[in-house]
Amino acid sequence: MSDLSLFIVAAMLIPAVGAGFIAMSGSRPNVREAYTLITAALLFGVVFMLVPSVMEGARPATEGFDLLPGLSIQFVIEPLGMIFAMIASTLWIVNSIYSIGYMRENKEKKQTIFYTCFAIAIASTMGIAFAGNLFTLFLFYEVLTLSTYPLVTHKGNDDAKAGGRMYLGILLTTSVVFLLPAVIGTYFIAGTGDFTVGGIIPEGESPYLIAALSVLFIYGIGKAAVMPVHRWLPAAMVAPTPVSALLHAVAVVKAGVFSVVKIIVYVFGLDLFSGDATSWVVYAAGFTVLVASIIALGQDNLKRRLAYSTVSQLSYVVLAAAMATPLAIIGAAMHITAHAFGKITLFFAAGSIYTAAHKTEISQLNGIGKRMPFTMAAFTIGALSMIGVPPTAGFLGKWYILSAAMELKDWFVLFVIFVSTLLNTGYFVPIIYRAFFKAEDVPPSHEHGEAPWPVVLALSITALGTLALFIFPEVPLALAKALVGQVL
Amino acid sequence: MLDQLPAIIIAVPLIAAAVCAIIRNETICWLIALVVAFVSFVGSATMLGQVQQYGEDISYKLGGWAPPAGIEYKVDLLAGYVLVLVSLIATAVLIYGRQSVKVEIKKSMQGWYYTMYLLCMCGLLGIVITGDAFNAFVFMEISSLSMYTLIALGKDRRAVAAAYQYLILGTIGATMYVIGVGLLFTLTGTLNLADLAVRLGPMLDTPAAIAGMAFIIVGLSLKIALFPLHLWLPNAYAFAPSAVTAFLAATATKVSIYLLMRYLYTVFGFGFAIEQTPIPEVVMVLSLLAIFAGSFTAIFQENVKRMLAYSSVAQIGYITLGIALANATGLTGSLVHIFNHAVMKGALFMLVGGIAMQIGTVRLSDMAGAGKAMPLTMFGFVLGGFSMLGVPGTVGFVSKWYLAMGALENGWWWVVALLMLSSLLVLVYMGRVIEVAFFRERPADAVPLKEAPKSMIMTAWVFILACVYLGFDTSFTVGVAEQAVNVLLGGAQ
Numbered sequence: 001m002s003d004l005s006l007f008i009v010a011a012m013l014i015p016a017v018g019a020g021f022i023a024m025s026g027s028r029p030n031v032r033e034a035y036t037l038i039t040a041a042l043l044f045g046v047v048f049m050l051v052p053s054v055m056e057g058a059r060p061a062t063e064g065f066d067l068l069p070g071l072s073i074q075f076v077i078e079p080l081g082m083i084f085a086m087i088a089s090t091l092w093i094v095n096s097i098y099s100i101g102y103m104r105e106n107k108e109k110k111q112t113i114f115y116t117c118f119a120i121a122i123a124s125t126m127g128i129a130f131a132g133n134l135f136t137l138f139l140f141y142e143v144l145t146l147s148t149y150p151l152v153t154h155k156g157n158d159d160a161k162a163g164g165r166m167y168l169g170i171l172l173t174t175s176v177v178f179l180l181p182a183v184i185g186t187y188f189i190a191g192t193g194d195f196t197v198g199g200i201i202p203e204g205e206s207p208y209l210i211a212a213l214s215v216l217f218i219y220g221i222g223k224a225a226v227m228p229v230h231r232w233l234p235a236a237m238v239a240p241t242p243v244s245a246l247l248h249a250v251a252v253v254k255a256g257v258f259s260v261v262k263i264i265v266y267v268f269g270l271d272l273f274s275g276d277a278t279s280w281v282v283y284a285a286g287f288t289v290l291v292a293s294i295i296a297l298g299q300d301n302l303k304r305r306l307a308y309s310t311v312s313q314l315s316y317v318v319l320a321a322a323m324a325t326p327l328a329i330i331g332a333a334m335h336i337t338a339h340a341f342g343k344i345t346l347f348f349a350a351g352s353i354y355t356a357a358h359k360t361e362i363s364q365l366n367g368i369g370k371r372m373p374f375t376m377a378a379f380t381i382g383a384l385s386m387i388g389v390p391p392t393a394g395f396l397g398k399w400y401i402l403s404a405a406m407e408l409k410d411w412f413v414l415f416v417i418f419v420s421t422l423l424n425t426g427y428f429v430p431i432i433y434r435a436f437f438k439a440e441d442v443p444p445s446h447e448h449g450e451a452p453w454p455v456v457l458a459l460s461i462t463a464l465g466t467l468a469l470f471i472f473p474e475v476p477l478a479l480a481k482a483l484v485g486q487v488l
Numbered sequence: 489m490l491d492q493l494p495a496i497i498i499a500v501p502l503i504a505a506a507v508c509a510i511i512r513n514e515t516i517c518w519l520i521a522l523v524v525a526f527v528s529f530v531g532s533a534t535m536l537g538q539v540q541q542y543g544e545d546i547s548y549k550l551g552g553w554a555p556p557a558g559i560e561y562k563v564d565l566l567a568g569y570v571l572v573l574v575s576l577i578a579t580a581v582l583i584y585g586r587q588s589v590k591v592e593i594k595k596s597m598q599g600w601y602y603t604m605y606l607l608c609m610c611g612l613l614g615i616v617i618t619g620d621a622f623n624a625f626v627f628m629e630i631s632s633l634s635m636y637t638l639i640a641l642g643k644d645r646r647a648v649a650a651a652y653q654y655l656i657l658g659t660i661g662a663t664m665y666v667i668g669v670g671l672l673f674t675l676t677g678t679l680n681l682a683d684l685a686v687r688l689g690p691m692l693d694t695p696a697a698i699a700g701m702a703f704i705i706v707g708l709s710l711k712i713a714l715f716p717l718h719l720w721l722p723n724a725y726a727f728a729p730s731a732v733t734a735f736l737a738a739t740a741t742k743v744s745i746y747l748l749m750r751y752l753y754t755v756f757g758f759g760f761a762i763e764q765t766p767i768p769e770v771v772m773v774l775s776l777l778a779i780f781a782g783s784f785t786a787i788f789q790e791n792v793k794r795m796l797a798y799s800s801v802a803q804i805g806y807i808t809l810g811i812a813l814a815n816a817t818g819l820t821g822s823l824v825h826i827f828n829h830a831v832m833k834g835a836l837f838m839l840v841g842g843i844a845m846q847i848g849t850v851r852l853s854d855m856a857g858a859g860k861a862m863p864l865t866m867f868g869f870v871l872g873g874f875s876m877l878g879v880p881g882t883v884g885f886v887s888k889w890y891l892a893m894g895a896l897e898n899g900w901w902w903v904v905a906l907l908m909l910s911s912l913l914v915l916v917y918m919g920r921v922i923e924v925a926f927f928r929e930r931p932a933d934a935v936p937l938k939e940a941p942k943s944m945i946m947t948a949w950v951f952i953l954a955c956v957y958l959g960f961d962t963s964f965t966v967g968v969a970e971q972a973v974n975v976l977l978g979g980a981q
Contacts, residue, residue, distance in 0.1 A: 068886065068962055139880040146874070153927070161927050165919075172915055176878070177908045184889065184904065188896045 004060035007050050008075045011085065011126045014043045019119035026112035033100050036115050040093040043122070047089040054082045055478055061132060070187070073139065076132030076195065079479040080265070083333055084258045085129040086476070087340045090465075091250045092122050094458045098348055099242040101454030105355050108240055113150055118246065120147040125251040128258065134183050134193030134267065137259060138175075141223070144255055145171045151243045152236045159238045166235035171222045174229050179220025182213055186267060189213075195262065197485070199269020207277040210268075214278040217263050223256025224318055225311050227288040234307045241351025244303060248310045249344035254336060257317040261332050264321045265483065273324040281322035286416040288315035293423035300361050302350045305427060306343070309386060312420060313339050319413060320401045326484035328404035333480035334473070335397030341466045342385030342394055348459035349379035352451040357444055362431055367440030369432075371449055374456050376435045378463035383428035385466045388421060393469035396477075490534070494548035494561040494617055497531040497575070500524055501610035505603050512599030514590070521602045522582045525609060529575035532613075536568030536968070547619075555619065556680035562619035566823075566972040570616045570746045573827055577738040577834055578609045584947035585731025587940075588841050592643050592729045601641060605735070607634035612743045621669045621679045624747060625662065628711070632658045635740060639728040650723035657720040661710030668703030671696050685755045692760045701756055705767070708751070711744035714771075714808055715778030718801045725797035726850075730841025733793060737800055738834035742826045745807055749822075752811065753976040762814045772812035776906055778805030783913035787920070792840055792850045795917055796833065799876065802910070803829045809903070810891055816973050818894025823969035824962075825887035831958065832875045832883060835951035839865050839872065842940030842948065852921060857930025859922075861937035864945055866925045868952045873918035875955040878911055882959040886966065 018039030025032040050060065054077055064072035077085075099118070103111050124147060127140030145168065153164035187193050189209070190200040201210065222229045236247055247253060264273050272278075289312050296308035317339075320332035352375040353359050357368065369376040385394035398417065405413035450456050469476070504524040508517040535546055548561040563571070582605070593601055611631025618624050636658070640651035673679055675696050676687040691697050706717075713721040721741075725733050752761045761767055782802030789795035807829065810822020842865050843858065844850045859866040875882035888907065895903040930937070939945055958965055 065960075067960060068889065068966060071889070073960075135880070142879050143881070146879070156927060161923065165923075168919070169915075172877075173912055176911045176915075177905075181892070181904055181908055184892045184896070185901075188893060 004050065004053060004058070005062040005075075007046050008060060008062050008077065008130055010046050011043060011050075011130065012123050014046060015039055015119045015123035015126065018042075019116045019123065022119055023112060023116045029111065032112060032115060033096075036096050036099075036119065037093070039119060040089070040096050043126075044089045044093055047085045050077060051082060051086065051475065054079060055475070055482070057482070064132070067135070070192070071135055072133065073136050074132035074194075075127075075130040075136065077130055078195070078266075079482040080258065080262055080333060081129040081131070083337060083476050083479050084254060085126060087254065087337055088122060088125045088129065088250050091245075091340060091344055091462070094461050095242055095245050095250055095344070097454045098245070098351070098458035101452040101458070102240065102242055102351055102355055105452050105455075106240070108154070110154065110156075114154060114240075114243075117147050117150045118242075121151070121246065121251055125255060128255045131195075133195060134186055134263075137262070138179065138183050141179075141221075141255065141259065142172075142175060144252065145175065145223075148243075148247065148252060151246065152239045154239055154243065163235045163238035167232045170229055170232040174220050174222035177220075178216045182216035182220050185213060185216070193267075195266035197266065199265075199272055200267055201269070201272060207275070210272065210275070210277040211280070214268070214273075214281060217267075218260065218281055218284065218318070221256050221259050221263075223252055224260045225253060225256060225288075225314050226284055226318055227291060227311070227315075230288065230292065230311045233311055234304055237301075237303045237307050241303075241347055241354065244307075244351075245344050245347045248306070248347055249340045253310060253314055254340060257314050257321075257332075257336055260318050261321045261329065261336070264324060265329060270324045270326070270329070270484075273322070278322065282319060282410070282413065285315040285319035285322055286412060288312065289319060289416050289420045290423070293420050293427070297423065297427045300363055302353070302360060302362050302365075302431075303347070305362065306346050306350060309346075309424070309427070310343060312424075313343070313386065316397070316401065316420075319416065320397075320404065323404050323408060323410065323413065325404050325408060327400055327407060329484045330477075330480045331397055331400030331404055333483060334400055334476060335394075337476045338385060338393035338397045338466070338469060341462055341469060342382045342392065345378050345382035345459055345462040345466060346386070348455065348462060349375045349382065352455045352459060355455060356448045356451040359444075362434070365431065365434050366438040367435070369435035370440075371444075372451070374450055374460060376432070378459045379435070380432050381463040381466050383432060386428060387424045391467060391470045393466050393473070395470060396473055490538075491548070493531045493535055494546060494563060495550070497528040497571070498561075498610055498614050498617065500527060501606045501613070505606035505610065508599060508603040508606060514595070514598040514602075517599045517602035518582070518586055521606055522579070524606060525575060525579040525582055528609065528613060529572070529579050532568065532571035532575045535563045536565070536572050539563060539565055539568050540968075540971075556678045556683035559623050560619040560680060561617045562682075563617060564972075564975050565968060566746070566749070566975045567616050569823070569968045569972050570743065570826070571613060573830055574609070574612050574616065574739045574743065577735060577830055578605075580834070580947055580951065581731055581735040581738075581838075584734065584838050584841075584944050585729075587943055588730045588845050591845055593641050597641055601638065604634040604637045607631075608638060608735075612739055615743050616746055619681050621672070621681055621684060622666075623679075625666050625669060628662055628665065631740065631743075632662065635736065638732045639724050639736075641732070642727045642729050644727045646723070647727035650727040654720040654724045657710060657717075661707045661717075664703045664707030664710070666707075668700045668707060671700030671703065675700070681750065681755055685757065688755065689757070692756065701751075701761070704751055705748065708744050708748045712741050712748060712808070713801060713804055715774055715781055715801060715805060718778070718782070718804075721801060722794050722797040725800065725837075726791055726794040730837065730844055734834050734837040734841060737797075737837055738830035741800070741804055742830060745804070745811075745826060749811060749976060758814070758977060768812045768814050771808055772903070775805040775809035775812055776903070778802060778808070779906075779910045780913070783910055783917065786917040787913060789917075790852050792843070792852055792855070792921060793837070795852075795921075796836055796840065799914070799917065800829075800833060802913075803833065803876075806887065806891060810894065813891070813894040813898055813900075815894055815897050816970075816977060817890055817897055819973045819976060820966065820969045821887050821890030821894055823972055824890060824965045827965050827969075828875075828883035828887050828955075828958065831951050832872050832955050835948050835955060836869065836872045836876075838944065838948035838951065839868050842944045845940050845944070846937055852924055855921065855925050856928035857925070857934075858937065859926035861930065862939050864939055864949070866922070868945075868949055869925070870922055871952050872955060873914075873922065875959070876918060877914050880959075881956065883955050883965070884959075886959060886962055890966075
């Protein structure tokens with residue numbers, strides 16, 4: 001155990017120390033980017049060293065550090081956290097490659113702060129993934145919010161300031177006003193906040209209390225963006241594309257839905273959460289799935305459409321977790337993984353279009369597939385994964401969620417998935433159609449081909465990853481099954 | 489030597505103040521003050537250590553006269569905890585303040601400044617250490633009179649008016665206190681607090697005792713600046729010299745809170761004051777009003793020092809809320825917050841003092857672009873803001889955790905809700921400053937800015953780092969506070 005606990009600490013220290021090196025090498029961009037890549041690679045190595053033992057059933061843990069009596073900072077790796085850490089550490093490498101191409105080509109300012117905050121955000125993401133109790137989770141959840149704020153406001157203009165205000169305002173408000181009381185309440189009721197298989201809320205608590213706690217948790221985790229606390233996500237679109245990728249795929253929203261699933265599984269427990277007191281969550285999430293998809297239909301700005309698509313996809317995860325059956329939890333875990341790869345591909349593609357063609361609106365994209373074939377092919381794969389078409393990763397998550405809904409004969413969930421799939425198709429396919437089948441109506445302001453090679457490389461990797469996850473889903477699937485106590 | 493410590497930490501500052509008044513050379517006075525403050529700190533820490541180690545209170549008979557006839561100096565865990573706080577802050581502010589005193593105070597007055605500073609520290613330590621009700625009044629006057637003088641030394645001419653306002657209200661408060669003490673003395677014939685508690689026991693129901701209690705509580709509330717008796721505080725904090733504000737905000741009100749706790753829990757007793765009177769309910773309502781009114785007013789301040797002053801009104805509300813919760817957890821939160829708030833507000837006022845020195849004003853609009861020009865100062869301000877907000881990993885979180893848990897123990901879940909809501913107001917007023925400093929460009933015609941002198945920045949940063957360090961390692965603050973709560977609650981039952 002002890003040597004594995006060293007790896008856990010390393011997983012958090014590596015990006016934190018890396019951030020220090022990055023911050024100190026601001027005057028030498030090449031050295032600075034080398035630090036980013038080296039740090040990302042090291043982190044990737046450390047995280048994947050942990051995978052085999054977790055798959056064998058080990059639960060590596062660190063010693064708890066008592067902050068106050070009964071309140072400690074502790075890290076324990078369980079399957080869901082392992083999945084999340086794998087996603088984040090893998091995508092960080094790809095995102096770094098992409099960032100280098102994007103930030104240099106667009107001549108963004110303050111790149112040192114950008115890379116530094118990015119590394120800190122990853123360190124706190126590791127803290128969230130490996131948190132062994134509610135308090136530790138809350139601690140790193142807040143650090144993630146604060147460390148991403150400078151990224152969201154990167155451009156420093158009035159739009160960025162307004163977006164940043166919304167970002168920080170909603171995320172901090174919800175976490176302080178709802179999540180913190182939920183955390184305090186849980187410690188008060190249960191006497192502990194340690195994540196425990198089967199939950200920690202004692203039996204026989206009144207259903208009103210359970211319902212109140214679930215409201216505080218679901219809306220307190222603003223990063224999961226269940227309506228109406230989703231507004232920060234479109235607002236944060238002012239940030240540069242690599243930041244959007246961080247928010248939508250690597251860390252932030254993933255931290256949100258990860259926390260929701262983790263709390264449902266390890267704090268409430270599936271038995272308790274399948275009761276009547278918490279049945280409202282399914283409806284709240286289903287509502288968000290549909291409404292966000294409808295809003296996405298009406299957006300002409302590509303990044304905004306993707307943002308609303310994220311809101312809708314996140315609620316898929318919440319919806320699945322709220323059904324609280326083993327199949328549904330597997331579906332939730334798989335959907336987190338699939339969405340990460342699919343959505344990062346879509347954002348990379350959007351950024352690639354912006355970098356090469358300086359276009360941001362969907363109506364400008366006629367015929368762009370001929371100029372940027374790799375980008376638009378990757379975009380297509382990402383879009384298919386969002387819709388849930390095989391052979392993409394998105395199919396897997398949806399399959400499990402559908403199976404769970406069938407098993408429960410939950411007509412509401414089936415209806416939501418059916419309609420939202422139609423809507424997904426409705427807002428993605430026209431983009432693909434425009435890009436490949438419509439002729440270029442207005443010649444672009446300048447001749448352009450593909451974006452710089454690091455950008456194209458990164459989006460190709462994630463697109464291939466989306467396909468590969470469909471063909472080789474063994475590792476995440478095994479972990480997802482271990483999460484609900486099933487052995488493969 | 490060691491058993492003379494209680495007398496030493498009071499007598500030495502008193503004598504040193506007189507010496508400073510004769511010498512009046514800035515450098516020498518500063519050195520004397522620094523050495524004396526540090527000696528007091530070491531003395532206080534030693535006494536706290538002794539009390540912790542031997543589990544026995546230190547009692548010192550002044551002039552060898554046995555209590556209750558003579559004056560007794562008494563150091564238990566609670567007193568030791570506050571003594572350490574006051575002397576620590578006094579020392580730090582001396583290190584911090586020298587450069588700003590040179591700029592803000594007239595040369596001819598600088599010697600007097602250190603004289604008054606030492607007197608003030610002597611008075612504050614005296615209030616804490618004495619076990620005698622009237623002696624506490626004497627020290628209260630020593631500290632207040634010197635404090636009025638210190639405030640009036642401010643560069644802004646409004647400082648004189650602020651000092652005058654504080655003088656009037658402070659005197660009313662002290663007078664009420666002494667009337668209350670007089671009534672209790674008439675009833676019991678004793679001034680020794682411990683003796684008073686014993687003799688008052690059977691007479692608590694009498695109108696005279698209740699009147700005495702009321703006078704003392706209201707008088708102390710004025711000194712504490714408990715809403716709505718806080719009117720003197722914003723101007724005093726805003727117009728005093730920067731170093732004075734840092735010292736005042738971190739210590740003066742805290743000492744009065746200490747005295748109030750003593751009276752409520754020890755002299756009048758838990759069984760009477762808390763259980764049989766509506767005091768907890770009244771204090772709770774006033775605390776919540778203080779938290780919301782203070783934070784809300786802070787949002788609309790253009791003067792950053794005034795903004796932090798209103799924030800102090802609110803933070804005092806958190807401390808008194810813990811008193812009103814009247815259970816071990818809530819009181820622990822209250823005591824921890826006395827220390828935590830002193831550290832974080834002290835740090836913030838120190839940073840603002842640096843800004844005042846470099847920019848020349850503390851108007852928010854003049855701070856545009858300060859983030860780029862004074863990154864250390866403004867980054868410290870951000871961290872201090874996190875602590876005020878109660879972000880986990882800072883001291884602010886620890887206090888809030890205990891207060892919330894204490895409220896839940898009483899079943900007051902709606903207090904928890906209000907506590908959390910109040911954090912949002914903190915987010916708004918601290919966020920305003922941070923936005924202006926980091927996102928607004930400095931006007932092209934403004935004088936170029938640079939960081940404040942090293943001694944100021946470094947002291948402030950020691951406190952900022954303490955905000956984070958004490959947010960993780962709570963063994964000192966929470967450890968001592970939990971034991972000190974036993975002193976308060978144990979003495980009553």
